[in-house]
Amino acid sequence: MEIFIEPIGKLVNEFSKLPGVGKKTAQRYAYKIIDMPEAEAKAFADAILGVKRKVRYCKVCGNFTEEDECAICKVREKNVICVVKEPKDVLAIEKLREFKGVYHVLHGVIDPLSGIGPNDIRIRELLARLQSGDVKEVIIATNPDVSGDATAMYLAKLIKPLDIKVTRLAHGIPVGSEIEYTDDVTLARAFVERNPL
């Protein structure tokens, strides 16, 4: 049953493709667009086309950029590299304003069940960067799940022989949460990674 007229139905359908957006929400979004002044809707459409046209990946680290090299690679110290799965992880870390080094975006993690092996993600590019000899530490910031762990292990095995320190983000009880409500896996890991006081 199609109760929308065709242009509205089409837009509802497009909005439904966004993560977590159902038919009802897509409908609300579509109505908002219909109510927008023409110029505002055009700016919206242009912004969508804009990201596809302008956003590329940094040829050094693989992060989002509009130029060949991203703003981070251009200015930061290059002796510490933080390895992440996706460009959005860069953003999450940058928000902290704590990390002063550069990044390396793998664009995926090793996941044999999905047929993704070491050659399918940007590991070769990472090794090439490490050949330069200036890098003192590689911080692995993949997610704490099966494929993130596997990727971290794999990278550690590759990088250690190069005489470069390899570290990984700590896992444990989130700050501000309670032990009682921490899930088993996290709590177990907090025990394993316990620190001397």
Added chain:
Amino acid sequence: MEIFIEPIGKLVNEFSKLPGVGKKTAQRYAYKIIDMPEAEAKAFADAILGVKRKVRYCKVCGNFTEEDECAICKVREKNVICVVKEPKDVLAIEKLREFKGVYHVLHGVIDPLSGIGPNDIRIRELLARLQSGDVKEVIIATNPDVSGDATAMYLAKLIKPLDIKVTRLAHGIPVGSEIEYTDDVTLARAFVERNPL
């Protein structure tokens, strides 16, 4: 602090304009667009431009249409008119597949506090339709709030002298809910509008 590169920041900003969408959700949507194939993103942008270009209001009832007259006005019985605030209300009622008459979209309700009077909504157009003499009943389906009530009262006073039956959608306890949890205003209204068994 702008941590996004410009095209991404722009798109996040556009998505933030949608109802109920915060910065974080807008960011997720933007990443989804970046990950889309070019053709898919273009289809999205086209759908946005499409609704602005193609969607008009029916010159008879004020509902969304691509032509002069909407699909409902073209084929339905015209002796019962259901008066609603917005085109999306038409959709909500159409989904029931119960109502067989036509609609009249006011495009707003009387709301003195916002400076919206009877001449700012499509009341004149409704009266013009009623002059034809074929209309037997006007069902007022404005929302059960202060301005919806006021608009219903105002319309009833205008239409009754034309010797046309005026009714309003019933208010009461939602089907499937419990009296214990029904809010006071609704419960009070259910008493006032009680029906003989």
